Amino acid sequence: MKLPPEFISLSQEIGAQPLLVQGPGGNTSVKIEGHMWIKASGTELAEARDKNIFVAVDPAKAMQELEGAGDGSCRSALINPDGGLRPSIETTFHAMFNHKFVFHFHSVAAICHAIAEEGRTALAEKLSGLQWVSTPYRKPGIPLTKAIRESVGSRDIQVIVLNNHGIIILGNTVDEVREQINEVEQRLNLPVLAEGTTNVPTADYPGWNNVSEVSALATIPHLFQRATSGTYYPDHIVFLGPAMPALSSSELARLNPVEFPVPAVLVEGEGVYLKSDARPAQRAMLDCIYNVLVRIPADWTLLPIGEEAEAELLNWDAEKYRQALSKRTG
Ligand SMILES: [Zn+2]
Structure with missing residues (x-):
């Protein structure tokens, strides 16, 4: 299956920005003809163009794991269980949305707001006009997906701020997702407030x-x-x-x-x-x-x-x- 090149590009682009994705953090998915292609656990979005980092799952089976079937790892939802790649621990929330594209990442700007009382309050004004919601902190995996489901309810949402975690952007085209990412990042951008000084180490620390x-x-x-x-x-x-x-x-x-x-x-x-x-x-x-x-x-x-x-x-x-x-x- 050839995945949409614009999806691969945007996945790689956000993966290459340390203010959006750090190491193997974050994951993106696309749904095509009943299958969902999601970043595999342990792979890096930055490598999306160079390597096969996506693995196919059956989103309906992933949703069954949300209801208690399987162990929550979504291994039971793999289309090719012997392919060597395991789906991300965050697969269930990708499967839960009908949107064709789901982008989840650990935006520094979003995290800054989502880990502070005043930041969480400021979101209402900063994101006003967007279809957004925030969700309480839960352990990634089934508990987080259930919290997201509760926060979103039946509303048509495009942006989900995950308290103490990051952000999810939903869309039916890659352009739509890209636009939302740029919009949210611009609105939540915070300047660097403090520069460090470099002091000479007082001792040698081997290792x-x-x-x-x-x-x-x-x-x-x-x-x-x-x-x-x-x-x-x-x-x-x-x-x-x-x-x-x-x-x-x-x-x-x-x-x-x-x-x-x-x-x-x-x-x-x-x-x-x-x-x-x-x-x-x-x-x-x-x-x-x-x-x-x-x-x-x-x-x-x-x-x-x-x-x-x-x-x-x-x-x-x-x-x-x-x-x-x-x-x-x-
Ligand atoms: Zn995450």
Whole structure:
């Protein structure tokens, strides 16, 4: 099956923009002749032109998983179960809409609004005139899809802001989707408010790299406080662990990166350190939390997902989890 080239193009284009998609985050789908082609789990939208990242599912079967059939992974809905690709964990909400095209991504502008009380309130004015709705935070998969279904109801909606997560854009043509993405991004755009300073590391930290581009997370006090006191959206915890741990320079100098459970740490007033063997997706997620926090006005009230939601997203054992939690300041 040859997928519409304009669909592949737009998927790749948003995938290549770190302010819209980070690493393997986000997913897009198209429905053609009773099948739905959706981004496969673990693949990257940025590779849409170069690789086959889409997998075909039966949307009716995916909807049955929403009603309790299968395990919620939508593997039962695969047209070719032996093809090696698994559908995205977010397949059920793609299947739920009749729209031909569904684009879901982790827009930094949308996240900035969706993780703050004042941001959520501002959406009403900023998105006025668009057919939009917001939905409460739920764990990605069946719980999120059910929450979206409840929020949308029978209304004709094109834009769904997912609290503490991202955004969904629905359309029947790729042009329509592209227009909505541009419109929403323009309306929700927030300027960068804080530039970091780069301080010289006080010690050598074997196995860790200083990521000077995001040093504001450690050197600007309110960003440091926000970065270390909570987790604001699921991909952060999946790739970087809960919140961000704060260590002193001497603690980091003594730390064996192999034994530490998360890939990035902050040293207050000094810098941000990433394990030197960190995966590109982990670096992308570090850039994401920086891009989010440097845009949120200092007087907005942030709404982290909370420890229960963190634990639900991690399959960490209790000890590993406590260890990471003990490193947070808030
Ligand atoms: Zn998502």
